[in-house]
Amino acid sequence: MKDMGFRGMILTYAAETVFDHSTQAQNGQRVTALTSKQGDVSINAPVYQCPSIEAWREGTVQTIYMTEAEDYLAVKLTGAGVKVTEAFAAGELPPQQMMDALDEVCTKAKDRKVRILVDAESQHFQKGISRVALELMRKYNRDGYATIYNTYQAYLKSTPVTLANHLAVANEDGFTLGLKLVRGAYMATDERSLIHDTKEDTDNAYNTIAQGALRKNIGEFGDKGSRDFPSVNLFLASHNKESVVAAHQLHKHRVMSGLPTVPVRFAQLHGMSDEVSFSLLQMNDGDGTPEVYKCSTWGSMGECLAYLLRRAIENRDAVLRTDSEYRALKKEAFRRAKAVFSLSSSP
Numbered sequence: 001m002k003d004m005g006f007r008g009m010i011l012t013y014a015a016e017t018v019f020d021h022s023t024q025a026q027n028g029q030r031v032t033a034l035t036s037k038q039g040d041v042s043i044n045a046p047v048y049q050c051p052s053i054e055a056w057r058e059g060t061v062q063t064i065y066m067t068e069a070e071d072y073l074a075v076k077l078t079g080a081g082v083k084v085t086e087a088f089a090a091g092e093l094p095p096q097q098m099m100d101a102l103d104e105v106c107t108k109a110k111d112r113k114v115r116i117l118v119d120a121e122s123q124h125f126q127k128g129i130s131r132v133a134l135e136l137m138r139k140y141n142r143d144g145y146a147t148i149y150n151t152y153q154a155y156l157k158s159t160p161v162t163l164a165n166h167l168a169v170a171n172e173d174g175f176t177l178g179l180k181l182v183r184g185a186y187m188a189t190d191e192r193s194l195i196h197d198t199k200e201d202t203d204n205a206y207n208t209i210a211q212g213a214l215r216k217n218i219g220e221f222g223d224k225g226s227r228d229f230p231s232v233n234l235f236l237a238s239h240n241k242e243s244v245v246a247a248h249q250l251h252k253h254r255v256m257s258g259l260p261t262v263p264v265r266f267a268q269l270h271g272m273s274d275e276v277s278f279s280l281l282q283m284n285d286g287d288g289t290p291e292v293y294k295c296s297t298w299g300s301m302g303e304c305l306a307y308l309l310r311r312a313i314e315n316r317d318a319v320l321r322t323d324s325e326y327r328a329l330k331k332e333a334f335r336r337a338k339a340v341f342s343l344s345s346s347p
């Protein structure tokens with residue numbers, strides 16, 4: 001990937017728990033409560049170590065050792081099992097064992113100059129996940145750049161308020177906000193009323209946040225508002241060519257004009273939308289931007305199932321896009337051939 005011009009890789013250990021709003025069921029590898037065979041399951045017992053959290057810690061640390069400097073590690077916190085998801089569903093921080101595992105993961109990643117993207121997951125767990133991400137950003141993003149990024153899902157109606165709250169905390173506590181922006185991948189299982197009514201609304205929300213961050217003006221933060229814009233590192237994860245190309249062009253324009261902006265990086269999933277990734281890479285005119293990453297997910301077949309299912313749903317849209325790109329190319333080839341033909345046959 002790096003030989004092809006990508007800046008680096010994002011690696012994710014796939015274990016996760018997905019909450020289906022319509023059935024109120026949780027699906028994942030470690031969703032069942034631990035049995036008596038595994039001993040005392042009380043998280044308050046001093047010597048108790050939850051095996052699911054330990055398995056997640058091991059898988060995640062293993063992933064760090066597959067990365068190199070400037071790569072990213074993406075973490076799905078619900079992969080640590082029922083004790084963690086119970087806390088998230090209540091909007092709380094997970095048990096201390098999980099917080100310790102996260103500290104170990106963050107320290108090891110930082111030592112290797114690897115950054116961490118905390119993935120956004122089902123709405124049912126998201127409040128707790130976001131709380132953890134904020135805690136980690138407050139602790140590890142104090143060197144003028146983001147080691148930890150929280151993921152903001154533009155399809156949620158609540159995201160502008162969440163983001164404003166986090167910008168305020170970053171301002172007050174003086175840390176860099178890692179702003180990873182996605183549209184959101186849980187439409188098939190999340191509560192529909194929480195998500196924008198139309199695709200166009202989601203697109204507008206995505207582009208407004210991305211371009212607002214690049215202009216250092218979001219809501220009341222920035223010189224058009226009443227509050228300072230905090231230090232922000234932007235990470236645009238998307239297969240939407242229009243969004244990413246517009247963001248890169250805006251960033252480039254602002255850098256060249258000496259206007260204030262924030263650092264930005266881009267990513268697409270491994271095996272999807274290569275056309276978007278390569279179009280971005282082709283826009284590099286020698287200054288090393290845009291910085292593009294590919295995201296690869298690993299795990300056993302069982303662990304990867306929910307991830308693969310979401311990609312199958314997204315690929316339906318991607319196939320439609322491929323078809324329209326193919327038709328556009330065919331039209332362009334025909335237009336050029338016609339121009340050549342009419343030139344050679346003219347007197």
Ligand SMILES: Cc1cc2nc3c(=O)[nH]c(=O)nc-3n(C[C@H](O)[C@H](O)[C@H](O)COP(=O)(O)OP(=O)(O)OC[C@H]3O[C@@H](n4cnc5c(N)ncnc54)[C@H](O)[C@@H]3O)c2cc1C
Nearest residue numbers: 119120182183184185198199202237238239240267268269
């Ligand atoms: C590197 C990387 C990391 C990612 N990490 C996460 C993550 O942590 N959490 C997460 O949730 N997703 C994540 N995603 C998935 C990402 O959200 C999906 O790729 C995205 O949903 C597809 O949107 P798009 O930006 O590629 O654009 P498009 O393909 O243009 O948009 C499709 C998206 O638009 C939205 N949408 C579609 N129809 C409607 C409708 N009728 N009403 C409202 N909205 C609609 C949905 O979000 C849908 O997925 C990640 C993607 C990448 C590339």
